[in-house]
Amino acid sequence: SPTDSHIQYERVGADVTMKCGSMDWDAAVTWTANGTDIDESHLNGSYLILKNVDLTQSGQYSCYEGSSWHLKYQTYLRVGIPPKEPVLMCRSNNYPKGFYCSWHLPTPTYIPNSFNISVIHGTREMVCEKDAFPRNRCHIRYLQLFSTVKYKVTLTVTNALGKNSTTLTFDEFAIVKPDPPESVVAKPVPSNPRRLEVSWKNPSSWPDPDSFPLKFFLRYRPLILDQWQHVELSDGTSHTITDAYAGKEYIIQVAAKDNDIGTWSDWSVAVHATPWTEEPMYLTTEAQLTETTSASTSSFMPPPTTKICDKGAVVGSGAVAVCWTAGLVLAAYGVLFI
Amino acid sequence: GDSWGIFTFLCAALCQLPALPALNCTEELGTSQSIQKTYDLTRYLEHQLRTLAGTYLNYLGPPFNEPDFNPPRLARAERVPSATVDLDLWRGLTDNARLAANYRAYSRLLCYLRALDGQAATADLRHRLGHFCSSLQGLVLSIAGVMSSLGYPLPVGPVVGPPTGPPSSPLVVAPNDFLKKMDDFWLLKELQTWLWRSAKDFNRLKKKVPPAVVTLRLEARGF
Numbered sequence A: 001s002p003t004d005s006h007i008q009y010e011r012v013g014a015d016v017t018m019k020c021g022s023m024d025w026d027a028a029v030t031w032t033a034n035g036t037d038i039d040e041s042h043l044n045g046s047y048l049i050l051k052n053v054d055l056t057q058s059g060q061y062s063c064y065e066g067s068s069w070h071l072k073y074q075t076y077l078r079v080g081i082p083p084k085e086p087v088l089m090c091r092s093n094n095y096p097k098g099f100y101c102s103w104h105l106p107t108p109t110y111i112p113n114s115f116n117i118s119v120i121h122g123t124r125e126m127v128c129e130k131d132a133f134p135r136n137r138c139h140i141r142y143l144q145l146f147s148t149v150k151y152k153v154t155l156t157v158t159n160a161l162g163k164n165s166t167t168l169t170f171d172e173f174a175i176v177k178p179d180p181p182e183s184v185v186a187k188p189v190p191s192n193p194r195r196l197e198v199s200w201k202n203p204s205s206w207p208d209p210d211s212f213p214l215k216f217f218l219r220y221r222p223l224i225l226d227q228w229q230h231v232e233l234s235d236g237t238s239h240t241i242t243d244a245y246a247g248k249e250y251i252i253q254v255a256a257k258d259n260d261i262g263t264w265s266d267w268s269v270a271v272h273a274t275p276w277t278e279e280p281m282y283l284t285t286e287a288q289l290t291e292t293t294s295a296s297t298s299s300f301m302p303p304p305t306t307k308i309c310d311k312g313a314v315v316g317s318g319a320v321a322v323c324w325t326a327g328l329v330l331a332a333y334g335v336l337f338i
Numbered sequence B: 001g002d003s004w005g006i007f008t009f010l011c012a013a014l015c016q017l018p019a020l021p022a023l024n025c026t027e028e029l030g031t032s033q034s035i036q037k038t039y040d041l042t043r044y045l046e047h048q049l050r051t052l053a054g055t056y057l058n059y060l061g062p063p064f065n066e067p068d069f070n071p072p073r074l075a076r077a078e079r080v081p082s083a084t085v086d087l088d089l090w091r092g093l094t095d096n097a098r099l100a101a102n103y104r105a106y107s108r109l110l111c112y113l114r115a116l117d118g119q120a121a122t123a124d125l126r127h128r129l130g131h132f133c134s135s136l137q138g139l140v141l142s143i144a145g146v147m148s149s150l151g152y153p154l155p156v157g158p159v160v161g162p163p164t165g166p167p168s169s170p171l172v173v174a175p176n177d178f179l180k181k182m183d184d185f186w187l188l189k190e191l192q193t194w195l196w197r198s199a200k201d202f203n204r205l206k207k208k209v210p211p212a213v214v215t216l217r218l219e220a221r222g223f
Helices: A286-298 A318-337 B003-014 B024-029 B031-060 B075-079 B087-092 B095-119 B123-149 B177-208 B212-222
Strands: A007-011 A016-018 A029-033 A047-050 A059-065 A071-080 A087-091 A098-104 A114-121 A124-126 A137-141 A151-159 A162-170 A182-189 A192-201 A214-222 A229-233 A238-241 A250-258 A271-273
Touching (some): A016 A071, A087 A151, A098 A151, A182 A250, A182 A271, A192 A214, A192 A250, A229 A238, B095 B123, B095 B177
Parallel strands (some): A007 A071
Antiparallel strands (some): A029 A059, A059 A071, A087 A098, A114 A124, A114 A151, A151 A162, A192 A238, A214 A229, A214 A250
16 A cells, blocks of 8 residues: 555665655656655656755655645655674673673664674584663673684674674683772771771672682872872782872772783772871861971972881871870880880 | 604603602692692793794794684694683582693693694794793693692593504694694694683682691691
């Protein structure tokens, strides 16, 4: 039937000729685009000519017989472009369970696309199960571990105007990249103005940290500086920073990697923390203000290594209390050993 | 033409490593420390192999030194011990089986590598291969040490390739230069994969061998 819904796909820039169904060329017709009459200048007889179509010309085109206003033909024009080479990425964030591949198009096509993915391992074709969400993703379970044969993944994207594909070839070990560590927490350490205690958890997607342990990379800097400091940790999920600048707010991130294979994860969510300070800032008196302002200019330089009672480096009256405590402790030990 | 067959035979003879007596030094170190030491050795070898393989594959020339080179595995390559294993099977390996698999694999790989060393055309390659073989031998001995400290018997001499037996079974020989190079390529690939696998094997062993093993042994010896 002439009014059956019909979709027509055309490339951007193409010239489109629409016929009014079975009507003769010289029949009197009226074309509408999305309900609006189309000017006769676009007609060649009863044919509608659209030159050099662009995206704005997508829509419903209808053709009516001149006098009776019967609907003779209707089509939905979708203007788009054939797919460019898709971008494909495969990664194992759950080693040794398997890996996933995800893809996208670098530029939109403006019309529906379908994707087909094939995974070949040696002579065997494997099935990559499509994920419900996100849509452009599928996952594969490893059947064998420690394989010397590469995996070849081909993604083909097809639409009404053309197709394109891309292939990735990789070794099992090359795509191992964990998710970033989770639950990163940074806390000041009471009575320690230069320490920050950082702890985190293994990413929950990593299935077997006992047999496949992760190592970690911690980076931290005070907000006011651009230079990061780094620590690599092969064991444990916590670390104490001992060289923080007193009173400065820090930004801290952690990354993870399988101990032996693959690449580093992305950085975790950043956490902020400030080391313990002796008194709250808003309670500073006049005298202490002058003291802290003069001391703070020197805190931008790397502080010298100090003993507890080195008056030159420690800020505020806390220095005296610490000296006293150290003195008492030493005296106590002395008494014990007599 | 016959050289590969001869090497296979020599390997069978040379590789009858005698069952090693428990080495005194590893007993003192303790089992978990020997496992750690073995793990560290696999990491060291893996790093060494990267340079060695790069040099060797360049010596073989294209396509062997191309990063995308992905040839089909020929049946003849089955002689080289493969690290590939079913996931559940690997998980379920007993400590003994896990260690034995490593021991057998590296013993054979060492033989093949020594053969490669013998044939290498340049002094630089021979030097590198020789150095790597020494380190690899250290690994084999280290694994043997762990096995004996845990009370496991060493696997009896590794089975090296198909027998050069009755006239009906063909001698496994590389009939041409290209296939010989393929053999070398797969040997290096399997060696690399084995080193990656061993790191995981020894991680598992580290967790499963409790320090109590060391304590018990010390008690038995002391009292």
